[in-house]
């Protein structure tokens with residue numbers, strides 16, 4: 001498994017919280033790359049108690065233009081877990097949405113770099129928080145290259161599910177036109193008032209799991225504080241890892257099968 005892109009539609013808050021919950025709880029070494037063109041949230045939120053220098057995505061993109069991505073990458077990371085150094089890392093996002101325009105030409109190469117981290121020793125998965133699809137500059141090349149595009153849907157009512165319908169249509173069209181089809185597309189629900197089966201039927205997209213509404217844990221992930229690891233939100237994120245891995249493995253197998261079938 002390599003690159004997982006998380007995105008949301010209108011009216012579905014929870015992407016950064018979900019991405020951070022997964023980064024802090026998955027077994028596999030993980031980098032959370034804040035690729036939301038509207039700006040990163042973690043520095044001023046979960047890490048607000050720390051003085052985080054202005055490192056991260058923008059300096060990495062500058063290094064990428066000089067062909068120095070690999071050498072600069074370790075300098076641009078914040079370690080999120082003092083108990084297991086190097087296991088859970090953060091690439092902080094932009095501090096101003098204006099910076100997103102300068103990244104437009106770099107998303108594809110940055111995505112290729114993130115994907116390559118699966119093959120180094122030790123290997124890393126990258127969870128890219130890509131923000132809302134409704135921004136004017138979604139990081140499309142990154143979404144095209146992702147092994148999994150995970151649409152985060154607040155499943156509390158028809159009002160929050162409905163904007164996911166055009167979002168799925170747009171993602172499907174993008175992935176079919178610019179990537180290897182829409183097999184990389186799936187959803188994760190936040191809240192379970194609206195059953196996963198119903199969402200799958202309505203959107204025609206597999207739902208890989210559900211994260212509960214957990215106001216306390218989400219509050220810590222958004223604004224800082226202490227977590228025990230036993231919170232319902234973190235436990236659900238732990239379970240999601242296996243489903244995500246299964247989905248990526250199935251998708252990759254289907255790609256290989258179709259390549260072999262074409263070869264004849």
Ligand SMILES: Nc1ncnc2c1ncn2[C@@H]1O[C@H](COP(=O)(O)OP(=O)(O)OP(=O)(O)O)[C@@H](O)[C@H]1O
Nearest residue numbers: 012013014015016017132212213214215218219222
């Ligand atoms: N599972 C959850 N349970 C309870 N509250 C949640 C949950 N997930 C997110 N929230 C709350 O919703 C708000 C928005 O969450 P978050 O920052 O993750 O949304 P987002 O999709 O990243 O938003 P944006 O697109 O603005 O970056 C925060 O106050 C957060 O604590």
Ligand SMILES: [Mg+2]
Nearest residue numbers: 015016036041
């Ligand atoms: Mg966010």
